[in-house]
Structures are given as C-alpha cells and as structure tokens.
Amino acid sequence: MKEDNEKQQQLLQQKENGRKMKAAEAEQHHQQKLKEIEEQRINDIQALEAKMELMDRKTKERKAKTENDKVRYREQSEARMALAAEAGMALQKKVKSEQLKIQDKQKSKVWEATFDAKLKSVQNEYQKEIENRRAQECSRIEALKRENEKQKALTNTLSELQHGLAEKPQKMKDIKITLREPKPNILQQSIKIAENKLIGSSNVVIVDGESSIGLVEFGRKICHKQIRQ
Secondary structure (H helix, E strand, O other): OOHHHHHHHHHHHHHHHHHHHHHHHHHHHHHHHHHHHHHHHHHHHHHHHHHHHHHHHHHHHOOOOOHHHHHHHHHHHHHHHHHHHHHHHHHHHHHHHHHHHHHHHOHHHHHHHHHHHHHHHHHHHHHHHHHHHHHHHHHHHHHHHHHHHHHHHHHHHHHHHHHHHHHHHHHHHOOOOOOOOOOOOOOEEEEEEEEEHHHHHHHHEEOOEEEEOOOOOOOOOOOOEEOOO
16 A cells, blocks of 8 residues: 555656646747747847948938038938837837736746737737838938939039139120220329239229229229329
8 A cells, every 4th residue: 555655656746747847848948939039139120220320321421412411311310210229129118018928828828829829929010110110211212312313413503503604704804895085184193903803804993082083893803903104
C-alpha cells in the first residue's frame, strides 16, 4: 500500500513538473515573440527615419539656393520629425497596452486562441501606418518638386531681365545730345557735365554762383566734371 502511494505521488509529481515545464516554455515563447515584435518595430522606425533623412537631405540640396528656402525647409523638416516622433510614441504606447492585455490573459486558454489574432491586428495597423506615412511623404516630395520648378522658372525670367538690362547701356550710348548755345544775358561761371555711366547719357548744368540755370538734365547723376571758361 505504501509503495502504491509513493508511485502515485511520483506520477503526480511528474505531471506537475511537466505542466510547469510546458508553462515555462509557453512563457519563454511568448516573451520571445514580444521581443521579436519590439525589435521589428525599432528596425522599422529606424529604417523609416533613415529614409526620411535621406529624402530630406536630397530635398535640402535642391532647395538650398536662397535663405528663405532654407528656413522653410528647416521648419518643414522639424515638423515632419515631430510628427514621426509623435507617431512612434503613440505606436509604442499601443504595443505596451497590448502587452499588458496579453499578460493579464496568460492564465486563460482564451489568451492562446486570441494571441495570434491580436498580434496580426497590431502588425496590420502598424503596416497601415507605415504605408500612410510613405504616401504622405511622397505627396510632400511632389509638392517640393513643383515648388522647385516654379523657382527655376522665376530664376530663368530674372536672368532674361538682367540680360535685357545689360544690353540697354550699349544702346543708349548711340544717342547723341546736342547742346544749345546759352543766352547772352546769362553769366556763365562754369559748365558742369555729369556723365551717367550706367545708361551712357550726360547731365549738363550751367552754374551761376549759388544758383544753377541751364539746359534740361538727362539721365541720373553718377559723377561730375567742371569745365572752367
């Protein structure tokens, strides 16, 4: 009778040890899955941040022509990084919440049936978030491309205007100015000739003491020469 009791106790102990071993294996498997989920999440965020940084750097190189463009780009980049950080924190909180829910259900067989579905749901939502952010980033890149094209068009127009202004002085040099003889009753102390080197014309003023009496002035005054009589 004593031997039967000992055998029975040994069988019960073996079953208990087997149950504990299975529970430990299940817990280890669960922790491994959670670790893989966390590592995948971190890798995905790092890859997304690296891709965003690469696109930001290329965009900055294309739009670094003026200081205003640099300021606008920096503000946009900071806003995008803030949104990415906010989305990462929200996702991290959501994963942590799911982990707590899973831990609360570890003692129930229902947890084993719903774990895969919950895990897949979180992964699907995370994938949707990545796809949405990728679509938003592509849209922003297209907008920056259109803005860059506008800047190029404005630069070309400015170059054409500068080229036209550069040709104007040469054309104005061909204009001749005929000076009329001064009236006899005007006492001429000096004749001041101001050359306008910008457009190739001259200013002519007859100076009489403190006042100036004379011909119509042409162009803008740049420099002066006095001719004494």
